[in-house]
Amino acid sequence: MGSDMLPGVPHVAKEMIIIELREYQTELINNIRKSIRTGNKSVVAVLGCGGGKSVIQAEIARSAAAKGNRVLFLVHRRELCEQITNTFENQGVDMLLCSVSMVQTVSRRIEKIPAPSLIITDEAHHSTANTYRKIYDKFPNALKLGFTATPIRLNKGGLGEVYQDLITSVSTKWLIDNHYLAPYKYYSVKLADTSGLHIRSGEYKADEVACLMQNKEIYGETVKQWERIAKGRKTIVYCASVEASKMTADEFSNAGYITCSLDGTTPENERRDVMERFRNGEIQILCNCDLFGEGLDVPDCECVVLLRPTQSLTLYIQQSMRSMRYMPDKTAIIIDHVGNCYLHGLPDDDRKWTLESKQKQETTVKIRECSNCYAVYALTLSKCPYCKYEAVKEVRRSSKKTIEIDLVELRRQEDLKNTKLSDAVFNTWEEVVEFQKIKGYKFAFCIRYAAAHDIPIPSKYSYMRRIIGL
Ligand SMILES: [Zn+2]
Structure with missing residues (x-):
């Protein structure tokens, strides 16, 4: 043939x-x-x-x-x-x-x-x-x-x-420009620190991810952010475990939204029924674990929420783009709570594909986060395209990723630098240490200051009291 x-x-x-x-x-x-x-x-x-x-x-x-x-x-x-x-x-x-x-x-x-x-x-x-x-x-x-x-x-x-x-x-960009995919807005509101997770066979260890994401505060904040950014939109929430999916759904339900949770253990007929109700709009928010990557057809789904950190670009693309099926006048919304975009870039980034492995495919993530509305956008833009908030110059850290320092954070540090010691008020040990670093004082300053102001000194430094003679 x-x-x-x-x-x-x-x-x-x-x-x-x-x-x-x-x-x-x-x-x-x-x-x-x-x-x-x-x-x-x-x-x-x-x-x-x-x-x-x-x-x-x-x-x-x-x-x-x-x-x-x-x-x-x-x-x-x-x-x-x-x-x-x-x-x-x-x-x-x-x-x-x-x-x-x-x-x-x-x-x-x-x-x-x-x-x-x-x-x-x-x-x-x-x-x-x-x-x-x-x-x-x-x-x-x-x-x-x-x-x-x-x-x-x-x-x-x-x-x-x-x-x-x-x-x-x-490319994906071309498909968006030519109305085969909906344009999107991407928000990164990090609710969990994935830096401590271990990787096995190319993916984060599932038990560690489940443990990290099983947190009532995370679910609560997820609902709040959804209300701020995407309230009322038909939404799919991708969770890291069956338990997390159920608890996230509970949190949305408690806030008054019609929500269901699905996973691999849901009986087939129940799954079909829930999907039907999601399609016809009866169910507003669908939480799930390990379902609906490829092949889920709900054209009017407008928002996805990412609560599962992943090392897999394939999974990231499938999940984040699930809301981008084309419909006239639709703008998809992606809310990323686990920083997946910092690992993989944005869904429509140009990627150079080859048949070769890793070394030749290394790409640099070129995005920044708006410190006003948490939108994520291309590093080449000087202002947030959504709220017009001005960006600050990026700093390059040792890793290949470009990390944006929060503008608010920069201003705060600047203020602190100009603050006289006599005007400073600290409530915690961390604040004292931060001030010491910004001012370039010796570390002993922290011990003296904390001791004089009844701020608890971490036990690992308490030996310094003796050395200083307190
Ligand atoms: Zn913004």
Whole structure:
């Protein structure tokens, strides 16, 4: 089987076909075709969320099956099988020759399935996993096409082990500018310090994250910030654990909003019922744990709240962009309480993708946070685009990330510098130490001052009282 099975001009007029391909979608198919013509047997195509991946996949499957080729379409979650089968049927794919299957199922029954000429892998960033490799290895003569929005692995490795060529298409920015995705506003209101979390197999340790985020104060503040920034909007809240999801939902309910919590343990019929009520607007806020990354279709969802710190760019993109399905006049809102944007940048940042691993893909996060409204925006802007609050010059710290010093904080330190000791009033040890540092006093000043003003001295410094002679 060669490149001829992929369409050059994608549309043979057929009544079955209901969605016309957009120009960039046709171009992507043509570029895949060109790559195969040069001899590549495995190609991964990168298309951002909202790019209309399934329509492209359907067109490729339709064209291949129409020429008598057998197509195997691999998905990694059961819910997607039904959805994709529907799309394929609507797009006129001959389903006698095309099988849409769970990767685990195919892997288990590998000896029984007929050899495909074409294997299409959805969510191809999983392609290097053993279950996928087993299938690819079993059918070495099949042409392999992968699709993903984020062609990297959780350990930051590339997909070069599986694919020979990588083809990109239009960017997320372009999709927004051309009204295929809604524009968005991003707010970072950090409620938890993730710096102490340990990483295992490329992701934060789940038990540590659960422990960090299981905090009533965090849920309370989440509700307050939502009321400040996105009150009344249809919202999905991504939580770090089942428990956290339930408690966050309780907090929203107590504040008078109609809220539900869903997770992997929710029975299927209840899940469907809640989703239906969320779609029709009866439920306003949907809290969840590990659901609704890819494949959730609620076009009028306008806001997502991120309460799950993640090292996974894929997960971050899927979650943060869930509110960006296009609707006229809609502006999506993303409220990030865990600083994910400082690790991954903004959802529509330009990213350079390659098949290689980590070292070559290192990017610098170029964003700043507004000290007035907590919006996050590009470092190139001198004012907050939402509230027009002026930004201060960024400072570069040792890490590759650029960290913005809070303007309010800077002013406060400036004031402190100009304060005479005789005018200063301190209530805590920390305040005394801060003043000492800003003024350049010796550390002994802190001990003397605290002792004279009845401010408790931390026990690790109490030996200094003796040295100073207090
Ligand atoms: Zn602002």
